[in-house]
Amino acid sequence: MTFINRNPFPTRHNVGLLTKAFLISFAIITFISDAHADEQRQAAKQPNVLIIYADDLGYGDVHCYNPKSKILTPNIDRLANEGMRFTDAHSAATVCTPSRYSLLTGRYAFRLPNHGRVFDGIGGPNLITEDRLSMGQMFSDLGYETGCVGKWHIGMTFFDKQGNPINKGGPEPVTRIDYERPIVGSPIDRGFDYFFGTAACPTTDWLYAFVEGNRVPNPPTQLLDKSKLPKHPYSVDNRRGWKADDFDLEAVDLIFLDKSKAFLDKHYQSSPEKPFFLYHAMQAVHLPSFPADKFKGSSDSGPHGDFIVELDFIVGSLMESLKQHNAEKNTIVIFTSDNGPEVLTTVRMRQDHQHDGAAPWRGMKRDLWEGGHRVPMIVKWPGKVPANSTTDALICQTDLMATLAKITNAQLPKNCAEDSIDFSKLLLGEARIGNREFIVHQGFAGDRKLAIRSKKWKYLNCGDSGGNNYQKQPLLRPYYNDSQTTADVQLYNLEVDPAETNNLYLQEPNVAIRMRAKLEEIKSRTGKPLPQK
Numbered sequence: 039m040t041f042i043n044r045n046p047f048p049t050r051h052n053v054g055l056l057t058k059a060f061l062i063s064f065a066i067i068t069f070i071s072d073a074h075a076d077e078q079r080q081a082a083k084q085p086n087v088l089i090i091y092a093d094d095l096g097y098g099d100v101h102c103y104n105p106k107s108k109i110l111t112p113n114i115d116r117l118a119n120e121g122m123r124f125t126d127a128h129s130a131a132t133v134c135t136p137s138r139y140s141l142l143t144g145r146y147a148f149r150l151p152n153h154g155r156v157f158d159g160i161g162g163p164n165l166i167t168e169d170r171l172s173m174g175q176m177f178s179d180l181g182y183e184t185g186c187v188g189k190w191h192i193g194m195t196f197f198d199k200q201g202n203p204i205n206k207g208g209p210e211p212v213t214r215i216d217y218e219r220p221i222v223g224s225p226i227d228r229g230f231d232y233f234f235g236t237a238a239c240p241t242t243d244w245l246y247a248f249v250e251g252n253r254v255p256n257p258p259t260q261l262l263d264k265s266k267l268p269k270h271p272y273s274v275d276n277r278r279g280w281k282a283d284d285f286d287l288e289a290v291d292l293i294f295l296d297k298s299k300a301f302l303d304k305h306y307q308s309s310p311e312k313p314f315f316l317y318h319a320m321q322a323v324h325l326p327s328f329p330a331d332k333f334k335g336s337s338d339s340g341p342h343g344d345f346i347v348e349l350d351f352i353v354g355s356l357m358e359s360l361k362q363h364n365a366e367k368n369t370i371v372i373f374t375s376d377n378g379p380e381v382l383t384t385v386r387m388r389q390d391h392q393h394d395g396a397a398p399w400r401g402m403k404r405d406l407w408e409g410g411h412r413v414p415m416i417v418k419w420p421g422k423v424p425a426n427s428t429t430d431a432l433i434c435q436t437d438l439m440a441t442l443a444k445i446t447n448a449q450l451p452k453n454c455a456e457d458s459i460d461f462s463k464l465l466l467g468e469a470r471i472g473n474r475e476f477i478v479h480q481g482f483a484g485d486r487k488l489a490i491r492s493k494k495w496k497y498l499n500c501g502d503s504g505g506n507n508y509q510k511q512p513l514l515r516p517y518y519n520d521s522q523t524t525a526d527v528q529l530y531n532l533e534v535d536p537a538e539t540n541n542l543y544l545q546e547p548n549v550a551i552r553m554r555a556k557l558e559e560i561k562s563r564t565g566k567p568l569p570q571k
Contacts, residue, residue, distance in 0.1 A: 084180065084313040084446055085419065086369040088360070089438075090353060091141070091317065092414075093134065093189065093239075093324040096379030098397030099346055100414045107393055109343045113354030114416065117373055119426050121418030122465065127433040129377045130457075131480040132403060132410035132505055134239070137376040137435065138192050138319070139165045142173045142228075144439030144455030146478060148561070153484030158207035159244035159279065160215065160237055162193040164223030171454040173439055175229025177315035180448055185232040185301040186225040188294045188319035194237055194249075195222040209244045212258065212280045220252040227252070230317075234297040240321040241287045241328060244279030248293075258282045271386050272327035272342045288328045290321045295352050299359045306363045313368075318356065322349040325380050339391040342383055367420045370445070374415040374435060378403045381506055385513050400538045404482040404505025406489040406498050407538050411479050417465060424467040431464055431472030432491065441465065456563075478560055481505045490557040494533035497553035501526045529553070 098104040102115040102123065130140030136147030136154030143166060147154025150165060166172050174184050195203045199216040225233040234250050237243070247258045258280035267273065267287060276287065286293070298318045305314050322345055329336070329344040333351070337343035353373060360366045379395035384402045387393045401407025415433065417423055440458035443450050457478075463469035479489040481504030489498045498504060508518035519539075529543040529550045543550050 084182070085422075086313050086365055087177065087182075087315045087442060087446075088356065088369055088371045089141075089317045090356065090371070090373045091138075091188075091319040092349060092373070092375040093320055093322060094377065094380045094383070094403060095323055095346075095349065095375035095414065096384065096395030096397075096402070096409065097399060097412050097414055098393075099323070099379060099395045103414050104394070104397050106397070108391065109337050109339050109346050109393060111346065111350040113350045113357065114373065114414075117353065117357070117371065117418050118416050120420065121371070121416055121425060122423050122427045122429060124415040124417070124429055124431070124433055126430045127374065127413060127415035128411045128435065128477060128479065129375065129413050130411075130434055130436050132377050132405060133482055134189075134324075134376045135165070135191050135193075136480055138190075140457070141376075141435045141438065142166065142192070142317075143170055144173075144436045144458030145170075146436065146457045146480065148478075148480045148485035148488065149457075154480070155484065157191060157193050157238055159209075160194075160196045160204055160211055161207045162195040162205040162223060163203070164193045164195070164228065166192060166228050168227075171451060172228045173442070174225060174315065174317070176439070176443060176448050176450070177446075178229045178231065180313075180446055182313050182315045183232075183305050183309055184230045185298070185305075185314065185316045186230040186235065186319070187233070187298045187301065187316070188235045189238070189240055189321060190225060190233075190235055190249075190319070191238045194224045196237075197222075207244060209261075209277070209279050212245050215254075215257070217254050217257045221249065221254075222252070224249060224252045232301055235294065235319065236290075239324060240290045241276050241326055242324065244277055246279055246281035246285045246287065248282070248285065254282075256282045256284050258285075262287075267326075268328060268341065270327075270341050271390070272325065272340065272345075272383065274382065275325040275380075287326075289330050290328075291348060291352060292330050294318065294320065295355055298356060302359050302363060302365075306365075320349060320352065322346070322352070323379075323383070325383060327383070339387070339393055342387055343391060343393065369419070370423075370442070371418040372415070372438065373417075375413040378405070378410045378413065381511075381513065384409075385517075398536065401503060402506070404503070406479055406481045406487060406500070406504030408532075408536070410481070410503075410505060419465075423465055427467070429464060429472070431461065432474045432477055432493075433461060433472060434459075434474065434477045437461055437474065476556060476560065478557065485561065488557060488561070490553055490560070491532075492553065492556070494531050495549055495553060496530045496532055496538070497550060497557065498528040499554065499557065501528065527554070 101111045102118045129137040131137045135156045139147045196215045197219045198214040262281045327342040327345045333344045333348040336347040396409035399408035401409035436457045439455045440460040444460045444462040481487040487500045487504040508514040525543045530538045
């Protein structure tokens with residue numbers, strides 16, 4: 039006979055069991071809650087990170103770098119006054135695609151099978167492979183809300199109606215896109231929670247339509263009608279591709295600005311307890327120079343000068359948005375550019391407006407000479423980075439990944455960011471010199487033409503610019519001097535010859551041999567971190 043206890047009150051034995059069960063459950067819940075609270079508290083302590091990436095903005099385009107410039111950049115200058123200005127910072131390459139890859143991975147793009155070739159139109163696939171940790175993924179793994187707005191240009195894959203990947207530039211492939219199929223390899227596949235922007239150069243390439251997430255919400259319907267666009271010496275370089283009806287080539291950067299501000303607004307409305315990482319990649323000031331209507335005539339230096347004024351306004355507007363959200367003090371702001379100024383822009387601005395976007399350096403975009411890759415870079419973090427400070431430490435944009443990882447306590451796997459060197463102590467005022475001993479500069483020709491720098495010495499493994507053809511291009515011929523490149527390689531002492539006018543290859547053969555050997559060693563190093571001083 040089975041005995042059933044119908045006593046509604048628990049016995050002393052049951053009370054003990056229930057009490058133990060309750061205490062265990064309570065402890066588990068408390069542990070989980072405390073762990074979650076600790077996670078939230080830790081996340082709240084983490085700094086926000088905002089990277090503002092200009093396009094083709096030269097060292098001499100920014101007033102605080104070039105006091106002779108007639109184009110005022112008060113917002114960028116204010117950023118420098120409130121943070122640290124780098125005078126020897128470099129993009130990893132002299133053109134956009136490899137620079138962007140290197141920035142977001144901490145790895146030189148010449149290590150890729152295709153050496154980080156420049157995509158056009160709907161070229162792909164994404165150069166950041168799925169097994170490669172990106173900066174977006176690094177921050178996402180830390181619990182950050184991550185956003186990418188603007189020009190991607192590292193590749194993404196569109197598909198045709200048969201499901202075949204297209205991955206090809208030109209106007210014809212755009213006509214084969216099946217817009218019902220999701221795009222593969224967009225930023226949301228590489229660690230970003232949100233993406234709004236363009237596959238490649240917003241106002242230059244064959245697809246003039248916005249990508250949101252992994253879709254094109256408003257596909258193109260017609261070929262670009264260039265007769266409706268401004269006509270001036272700086273309006274070249276936009277191809278006659280396919281355009282969506284909501285794509286305004288003269289308002290692209292203001293649309294990007296609105297999207298980044300909306301990202302910040304939504305973040306502080308929905309998850310203010312979390313830190314954010316926002317990568318804002320501008321169109322400005324890439325050709326064609328199409329400033330928005332409100333900026334036309336805003337400078338005394340023509341359409342391109344107006345475009346620089348617009349870029350400066352956008353920097354100021356993003357800073358104001360941080361202020362509105364009371365996020366200024368806990369946000370690391372990094373402002374820099376993907377390479378030096380464009381050839382036509384530089385030459386014409388010199389002639390028309392006595393403005394030198396590459397000043398004081400030799401060369402421009404695509405060149406291995408300093409003007410091709412020495413770029414403005416400013417970092418602001420109130421109370422952490424010394425205000426109104428300047429450093430001449432040698433820095434590569436690949437270094438941002440290791441530096442931000444150190445600041446946020448991110449654990450980088452051994453097989454990532456191998457060309458990234460942490461300069462956080464320099465940034466925080468805890469050291470006077472940087473850790474980087476060597477830097478490799480990638481020219482327009484992939485891994486065939488490279489330069490290497492160590493302190494005052496700079497070695498080029500070619501006898502020309504490594505990018506633009508100064509002998510054959512009429513626009514560049516006046517800037518070519520045979521006496522400057524008399525050998526198959528070049529060696530300069532930047533300490534006494536910052537303009538790279540005196541090739542010392544024959545006078546200093548031992549230095550050249552040593553630099554060449556180091557370049558070959560770094561090229562052959564795969565998956566191993568660079569040594570630090």
